[in-house]
Amino acid sequence: MFFKLNPTTGHPLYLQLMQQIRHAVETGALQDGSQLPGIRTLAEELVVSPNTIAKAYSELEHEGLLELRQGSGAFVCVKRRTRFLTDSVHVARRRIRDLIERLRDEGLLDEEIRRAFEAELLFPAEIVRKR
């Protein structure tokens, strides 16, 4: 698996890692039973604090996507819910594609659409998370 963390975006590195692992599961790059590198190995590889990896792994364990086994690392466990998520991601993409098409038809430039998406994503998510 390849992960790429970007320290200059407004998202904590552990959230970025969680998202990339989820994405890898959704796309099938990681499958049920796949093993992820140990905390130390991945921390050294990505050159980030081991606490970042530990936090991402433990949050994902909490979500039921990872199983942490003492001494032998982290294993992906894909349950029905995750499969359902994969489908819903496909549906969401189709809807976003339709929406973007409509906005383009209305004369918006891609750059404007992108900025609108980013502005909306940055905030409501935080408010939603707090509730």
Added chain:
Amino acid sequence: MTDEPVIVTRGLAKSYGGAHAVRGLNLSVGRHRITAFLGRNGAGKSTTIKMLLGLVRPTAGSGTVLGKEITDAVQNREMRRRVAYVAEDKSLYGYMTVAQTIAFARSFYSDWRIAMEKKLLLDSELPANRKVRSLSKGMRTKLALLLAFARRPDLLILDEPSEGLDPVGIEYLLRMLTSCSAEGVSVFFSSHQIAEVERVADHICILEKGCLLVDASVDQLRESYRRVDMVFPAPPPEHEFRISGVERIKTAGNQMSVFASSNAEAVVERAHDLSAVSIEVAPVGLRDVFLETVREN
């Protein structure tokens, strides 16, 4: 017990004549974390570190490192046994070879790990028989790190470890810091290199003119610091935006830019209420947090 901070200072201060290098510093550095101590040149970072190690006597205030009083000579000695320190100048004996230097350091410490020493020597590709005086800056740093990591300290303190290193050297250093942390060592290092800090640090303390300006987790910084750029139909009233969390406001005609350390949602809400025609929220990198904070003062 395990959550007890590794470094605590209370009103720690140091003056040289009339110059105040450090003023009433209250610091608390968490265990099992990588903490970066940021500040401009001359902000008081090195003086603070030297006071922590007992190399410089504070003018006022007190502090503990691993629970030991920093100004007590006996406690200081006990503390130094469990702390590894990499000084800014990486002072080493120039007439010794790399191998001699390692053997010399090994003789001092009961917690020395021979296997780790051998591994580090191999990984670092240091020439064992070369005299220290002829080593490059990067190699000197590698040697100083080897001497610190071959032990198993509870706390590792580094003063500007990346100073003068090329990108490969910096990468090596950062990787060492992460593996050290993975072994359970608490790391405290000073730096003015934002890019490196941003990647490996869990927690950040920003020092300016001897005072602590920012003391926050890096995740918290990433999540809460925002810049909000807005455009209004008419010049907006600045006082409407002077709310908690807003650090700086800039206005130019109908435009306004707000730098907030938290509470950006409230800024956006207010902008909506004032019928802003455009609102853009952008995350703020550590570099901007640093510059804005330092400029503010």
